[in-house]
Amino acid sequence: xxxxxxxxxxxxxxxxxxxxxxxxxxxxxxxxxxxxxxxxxxxxxxxxxxxxxxxxxxxxxxxxxxxxxxxxxxxxxxxxxxxxxxxxxxxxxxxxxxxxxxxxxxxxxxx
Amino acid sequence: xxxxxxxxxxxxxxxxxxxxxxxxxxxxxxxxxxxxxxxxxxxxxxxxxxxxxxxxxxxxxxxxxxxxxxxxxxxxxxxxxxxxxxxxxxxxxxxxxxxxxxxxxxxxxxxxxxxxxxx
Numbered sequence: 332x333x334x335x336x337x338x339x340x341x342x343x344x345x346x347x348x349x350x351x352x353x354x355x356x357x358x359x360x361x362x363x364x365x366x367x368x369x370x371x372x373x374x375x376x377x378x379x380x381x382x383x384x385x386x387x388x389x390x391x392x393x394x395x396x397x398x399x400x401x402x403x404x405x406x407x408x409x410x411x412x413x414x415x416x417x418x419x420x421x422x423x424x425x426x427x428x429x430x431x432x433x434x435x436x437x438x439x440x441x442x
Numbered sequence: 443x444x445x446x447x448x449x450x451x452x453x454x455x456x457x458x459x460x461x462x463x464x465x466x467x468x469x470x471x472x473x474x475x476x477x478x479x480x481x482x483x484x485x486x487x488x489x490x491x492x493x494x495x496x497x498x499x500x501x502x503x504x505x506x507x508x509x510x511x512x513x514x515x516x517x518x519x520x521x522x523x524x525x526x527x528x529x530x531x532x533x534x535x536x537x538x539x540x541x542x543x544x545x546x547x548x549x550x551x552x553x554x555x556x557x558x559x560x561x
Contacts, residue, residue, distance in 0.1 A: 333488060364545065368548070375551040378549050422545070429502065430493075430502065430503075431491040431545070431548075436489070
């Protein structure tokens, strides 16, 4: 059971837009920055979004992030078949058991 | 460009200690400003944070693994290491080393190494 909750799967057609949600609590998302990671099959995760809504150099602006309260959202526009991957949210949990926590991951299928 | 590379045995016997090393290139661990992390992924499952270390030696561990985990750093070799004791089949996973900017912003990852626990 992951500390952060994501939908197991989402799907959309090429060219369309999709959003992936990540729900947490005041001890994690509510009071800390959220990051998003893309994991293509057989590869290591890659940082897509950090500090809720910032993109590292080289990440296209088709990818966006937002946060409201204890939830965060990853948005992907202009879907491409190459976007098929697992997506994870992550943040710091500042409860007594302070640690980095991740969502369970969302499998994106581009139909 | 920072690069990280995991190394260590791919097969460990139950009850023994899993030991992995991460070699960092393209950046110095001792320059500070980053936390050097271990993360694992069970087959077909999500990401699990194991812990991280600062160049000074300060460590933070996942509470669920804390009793079995030791992360250490060797700044002279620009390496950091993971030891996980008393392993069982449940510790079979791909182990990643990574660099954390702060509190979960992990900007560089190693390619990962599969460690299987089996007799």
